[in-house]
Amino acid sequence: MSEATEKRVRSRRLSGGGVKMVDVARLAGTSTQTVSRVLSRPELVADDTRKLVEQAIRELNYIPNSAARLLASSVSHIVAVIIPSLSATVYAQEVHHIVRVLEEHSFSVVIGHSDYSELREERLVQSFLERRPDGFILTGTQHTDLTRQLLRNSGVPVVETFDGDNAAMDMSVGFSNLEAGRKVAELFLSRGLTRIAYVGGRSDQDFRSNARFEGLQSRLAEAGLAPVARIELTLPMPAGDGVRGLDQVLAIDPLTQAIFFSADTLAISALLECNRRGMRVPEQLAICGFGNYDFADAIVPALTTVAVPFEQIGVLAANAILARLDGSVQGPSQTVVPLQLLRRGSA
Amino acid sequence: MSEATEKRVRSRRLSGGGVKMVDVARLAGTSTQTVSRVLSRPELVADDTRKLVEQAIRELNYIPNSAARLLASSVSHIVAVIIPSLSATVYAQEVHHIVRVLEEHSFSVVIGHSDYSELREERLVQSFLERRPDGFILTGTQHTDLTRQLLRNSGVPVVETFDGDNAAMDMSVGFSNLEAGRKVAELFLSRGLTRIAYVGGRSDQDFRSNARFEGLQSRLAEAGLAPVARIELTLPMPAGDGVRGLDQVLAIDPLTQAIFFSADTLAISALLECNRRGMRVPEQLAICGFGNYDFADAIVPALTTVAVPFEQIGVLAANAILARLDGSVQGPSQTVVPLQLLRRGSA
DNA sequence: TATTTTTGTGTTAGCGCTATCAAAAGGAGT
DNA sequence: ACTCCTTTTGATAGCGCTAACACAAAAATA
Structure with missing residues (x-):
């Protein structure tokens, strides 16, 4: 300025x-x-x-004047939330519920976008710390060293969300991406499918998608199988990328029998494309998504997918901060919310 | 606490x-x-x-410590944003771009949900004013008297978004909902359709939907017609409400030839339901949506809809605040972004 | 060289609020 | 009546920073 x-x-x-x-x-x-x-x-x-x-x-x-109050009392009534992007529905949903819960307790929420970059996250943490927030809610467990150090030094309660597989800095509310992958592998195997592909975000950007892939892979390995293809798309992935993923998979192995998409938006656009091309789902190609998106059960065939309680994650994350602040909970904590495989028409 | x-x-x-x-x-x-x-x-x-x-x-x-800085300098580098709800994609999109632009200028964004209630909005304004924000971005032009008074007194720049039809308090960035309604009416009329229905939010909650309905109605009136039905759904409207809206319309007039849905999510779920029921779209029932949602052109038939540049609204709103703050723009201003009717398969 | 201007830094006095202690007022117990 | 408590209110001293001015040193001008 x-x-x-x-x-x-x-x-x-x-x-x-x-x-x-x-x-x-x-x-x-x-x-x-x-x-x-x-x-x-x-x-x-x-x-x-x-x-x-x-x-x-x-x-x-x-x-x-809350600035004067903060200065005199060192309580800001601010919670900082950093997510990859508000344009991904899942994060928007999560934030919606964080805001809802915190509003009721007269906390304000400041929002930042990491854009799937640890470095941007670090800068945001640094800038948000100037506001002396009473809590931080981050996405994932992947952070720069400086991020960790700054947060530890500040003594602010931190909740990491969306990752129930890795150790958290302080508190965490997430689900097991690994398990999600394994569940989907299980489903495909139970149908006797062997030529299985994965479409997700770039492995250096989307760490939680990596875990889903690993889950899929490890369960397939136990059955003596291996994925026929893994497609990595650059984030953010607009819905249309589903078709690109589909094409890339088929280019690698035209006989692919099943695809696990790391997001329902991708799966839905791919499924609709299959319909348009006259490719029969699930007979010719089984499709499984992730997230149980709005229209997942409205399309034909309905999308088989993994339901994740994103709203619940938001609520629990907000509550974790509140509980720590009012002293009802003291130490670190890890909450893992359950996943549900919704078997519908597409797989 | x-x-x-x-x-x-x-x-x-x-x-x-x-x-x-x-x-x-x-x-x-x-x-x-x-x-x-x-x-x-x-x-x-x-x-x-x-x-x-x-x-x-x-x-x-x-x-x-930004509180000390604010106290000493009366500049907070905070912009307060109030939207009805982050779970509606359109607002999430808008906020995404507001945050993106303001982050670049090292402003923080605090978010609040009005939940489609003027009273909640008033409370949020009151609470956000305690943080002495450098700007406010609100949704719509409908506010309580106290809201207006508080904002006027505070002297903070205010941008109202999403409503280009009504006069704004200070600055506004929106589109003409009225025109949207007229455009859709025009389309239906050009196809020779006469039995036309509208499905939208409750008239005491969704003022912008009201304007779309009025646009539709006024254009129909010019052609000597009147809507056969207007269905009002309680907000927030999950996608599934589209089917309910469809059913309610058909209950009132089974021979309805066209429906204008106030949101694509509703239109899409209704359209998919028609497919499921074997109701031919657009021959038997023409469907038009609003918003050009993600999957609008992926479904079959592709959804005819009104495209609104929500991202652009976010960007312009953020820029309006910034421009006012750095003095490059002084007085009130009204920006109306253009709409585009996308004629596709469903109408 | 004397004088003005420019550049760089320090001093002082708050910004608007709350923590902390002090104190006054009222009531209960002896 | 007296002390001892409880309830209620006030005075004072910061919280960490910046605006506004003051001032010294260096550079430019006459």
Whole structure:
């Protein structure tokens, strides 16, 4: 921001409302301390005084300054949330519920996008720490050393989400991507399918997709099989990438019998493309998605997929922060939410 | 938060890092003012001094306290965004781009959900004002009187989004819902369809859907027609509501020839249901959606819909705030982004 | 050389609030 | 009446930073 800007901003702000606690105190005929108490611990103030103060607050349209409060009390009532991107529905869903729960407890949520980059995440953590948040909610367990160090030093409660396979820094709320992969392998095997492919995000970007692939691979290995192809798409993956993934798989092995897509959006667009091409699903090609997306059961055939309780993850993550803050829970914790394989028409 | 909580939070915070600007100044052998300058206007500091200070900052892992900065300078670098809900893709998209643009200019975004309620919006505005944001981005132009008054008093730049039909408080970035409705009516009329229904949100919740309906209705009226049905669904509307809307329309008039759905999610689930029931689209029933959702052109038949540049709205809204803050733009402004009717298979 | 201007840095006084302690007022017990 | 508590309120001193000015040193000008 330019020098001129700062000036302009300040003068605007000063000219605006500008009612302070002293003004309220004066009008109510009390000290600022009493006003402060009415706001934060009204039970300590006599009823008559409290009403007087509340009246003055209303009359003056007084709005407390949270910066001054934070400075004096070191409580910000802010929770910082960093996700890869809000344009992926799963994260938007998660954040929705985080915001919902935290709003009820009068915490504000600040949001940042890591864009699937640890380095961007690090920068965000650094910048968010300036606001002295009371909690951090991150995605995944992959972070730079500096990120870890900064968070540890700050002493802020941290929840890592979406990864139930790896050790967390502090608290974690996730699901087992490994298990998801194994479940899908299990399903394909039970149908006697052997030529199985995987389509997911680039392995250097999408660590949780890697775990799903590993789960798939390990279960196949136990049956003496190996995936016929693994396609890596650059993040973020628009729905249309599903068709590209499908084509790449078929280019590698035209006789592929089953594909596990790391996201329902990909699976759905691939499935619809199969319909258009007259490729029969699941007879000719079985398709399994991940996430139980909105339209997964509306299309024909309905999409077989792994249901993940993303909303629940958001709620639990928010609650984990709250529980730590009010002291009802002390140490680290790891919560793993259950997955459900939804067997429908496509596999 | 309980009394015990506050104590715990404070003691945690005090024990944490706790490096302040004086510590940096001491180590660098300068005054705090010089450190402050290195952070905010490094060009004013001699190269040697600057390096010394930067070194000290790194060595101590110093992280500035934005609350103290705000208190002293009245610039928060926060923009508050209030949307109905993050679980609706359109708003998630918008917010994604708001966050993206503002992050680049080192602004933080705090998010709140109005849940389609003016009263909740009012409460959020009140609570966000405590953080002294440098800007507000709201959804729609429908607000309580107190909301307007608070915002006006605060002097903060405000952008209202998604509504290009009504007058804005300050700045606005939206599209004409009215025009959208008229465009769709035009399309149906050009196909010779006369029995036309509308499915959207409840009229006391979804004001922008109301405008779309009015557009539809007014254009039909010009042709001497009237909608055969208007279905109002309670928000938020999950995709499955599309089928309910479809059923309600057919219950009122089984001979309905065309339906305009106020959101693609509804239209898509209705269209897929028609396929399942063997109802031919568009011959038997034409369907038009709104929003050009992800899978709109992947289904069969492809969904005819109104494309709205939601991303662009996010970008423009963020830029409007930034432009106002750096003084390059002064007064109120209204930006109306263009809509595009995408004629595809379903209508 | 004397004088002005520019550049770089330090000093001081808050920003608006809360923690902490002090103290006054009222009530209960002896 | 007296002490001892409880309840309620106020005075004071920061929280960590920056704006505004003051001032010294260096550079430019006369």
